[in-house]
Amino acid sequence: MTDPSAVAGPFGAYGPFDRVRPEYGGDSLADLLPSVLAVLGVPGATDPLGLVGQLDGVRRIAVLLVDGLGWYQLPTAAPHAPVLADLAARTGRPLTSGFPSTTPTSLVTLGTGAAPGAHGVLGFRLNVPGSDRILTHINWSGAAGDPRTPDPDPRRWQPLPTQLELAEAAGVAVTVVSRPEYAVSGLTVAANSGGVYRGAAGVDALATEMLAALAAGPGPTLVSGYHPDLDQQGHLAGVDSIAWRAAAAELDRLLDRLVHGLPADAALLVTADHGQLNVPPDRRFDLDLDPRLRAGVRVVAGEARVRYLHTEPGATDDVLATWTEVLGPAAWVAPRAEAVAAGWFGPVSEEHLARIGDVVVCCQESYVILASRTEAPMEAKLVAYHGSWTATEMTIPLLFAHH
Template identity: 35%
Template sequence: MTFEARLAAVGLDKPDYGGRELGAVLPAALAAVGAGHAVRSRNADADRSRLEIPRAKHVIVAVVDGLGHQQLDARRGHAPFLRSMVSGSITAGFPTTTATSLAMFGTGEPSGRTGMAGYSVRNPRTGQLANLVSWEGAYRAEEWQPRPSLLEEAAREGLTVTTLGQARFAGSGLTQAALRGGSFIGAERLADRVDVAAGVAGRPGVSYLYWGEIDKVGHHHGWGSGEWVAALEDADAEFKRLARSLPKDAVLVITADHGMLDVTGAPRWDVADEPALSQDIALVAGEQRAVHLYLDQGTDPDAVVARWQDVLGTHAAVGTREDVAAAGLIGPLDDAVSDRFGDVIVAMAGRATVVDSRTQSPQSLQLIGVHGSLTPEELQVPLLTIVPD
């Protein structure tokens, strides 16, 4: 069975690259304010038309970490404002994880171009794990992620560009890799970010607002929890307040970087305890739902694929790096960043996970909500648009 056939057989979908996908959102927003020419990697005007982003003087794009389309739909009664917005869904890229998605959002390009291959990957210069969220173990961000930042390109063209996030993220490795450019304003609470966003919306430009609380709560309590619902209700109220504060020539767009699954009680394999999985593996990286396997020198990747597929069965689709690229999961794979991806890559199905207790922290092994793979729950994210009356 081919890798593509395995994907379909276990219920995994593909990102809609070049269509309704996360990489189109920022280009569409730039086109909406007349700055589509700053986007050189794709047709920003076509993205704007496809995503139906109206022309405006200012566009605020909010990325709500972990707010999947299916999770929002299941809890829509707790989000009356978001439910009232002009809504649809788009796909994230692969893996469905924050570092990959923010780079895709910030550059308009998938992970095969950016090299932002997951939560953790092997640093090709050291052979050790690099964390692409904390940036621990990685090298200089602008070298790691070589594609142009759309915010930087737009600011260079003279557009007012504002990023709103926690102050500690200003100049961080992930910010520099994915979202460098423009002015960064640190604001800890969502209410504070909303106040700033409302204030700058009267000037021509684009603002990017990030909110991570829903993802944080989902990891620790699960998206089906009361805590997750409370976080959604808080976000809904603040975005409603932002919408009411916007001038008439501004547009608010809300999307997300990935969805989430609760995995308590689901099948789980620990590489540390499974000789058939640890054999010939030099390093395990990625995340519980999208695993990168870096092999011992001289190991046949196809043999590892066959062995892992036999162990995981219908709970995963396992393929070589080349299989994954040929299937279109990571977009075109640039030679310059191909060594960031595992020799073998595992996309988990259902709610199953693979961990490696030799390298993962006890806290990460206890997470309830996780993501990374290509189920609709992880891949589909909302695209919500509101234009003030």
């Protein structure tokens, strides 16, 4: 096996398929909100990103997370998004996402200011320990599908306070602006508890609600916004497709409104949860169509770029050997203990260890491992994917605008 901690080149200077380690505690998504809270004067808040000096005099901050806007997508988007291109050229710096580089993990990493091993949302799908059940975090709901009764309880599944709660407790006016249908989801509770929730169904509503919340009161203010459309079009049509370019132009309209609508003492910070890469048809394995990959596996979790394999008793070594042989250079295959020791998740608390598979499979270059029969059929038809550790997926931007 290749050592997953070996990375060539300094941070920010990787090739698109090079492995990038999460920079927890320095230059990662987990460090953004703690630094924002330090700017807003929250007692005890640290400033690992050094924002206090850059945002001197700022009392209101809007943080916009653009789903799927990786650092490596900025040049591709630039011809269709001049405001974004200008922000990137003048203020852009790279951060890393957490690992896996997937939306639920990143949203909770941002919201808690903690690495995935601490907050426990360690992937897109996780096996609920002690059962064969799979929890899909983006549609986290109760057994009857009622989003008002998420199961497991997100307050137990994700035990940390959010940075929004800490800010609110310190007297900061806190608002979350996102799609109306996300208001009571388990993922929202886990990632964004704290403050007032404002539903916004599209670009114009998102800009209006974020700016209104930013200007609502005289004191320190934090507004957290979320925009999903670029990611959706990347998945469905591919990065740099006509639909993706149109989504980039819509994002630019949002940024234009936000930048030019900022109050005098406000700043806008733009970041992302992950990047994306297009996957050719000939780089797709399907574990549901290959009996070798199903042998000895009790539950498959994760997603197409990072798989967690929960094995039958006594089958872990055989599963490791088989997956290593079948996948070859397409993936890194390792036991849980090796993946945890390599630091990809940050320190993993004892209560969260069993959520990671007995075997961890990380796709390299532009390969995926599909499950066409046991997961939603649409997932096997996507064009772009993310989740693994390549620079394209792991490297995200931090952009600034303020008066």
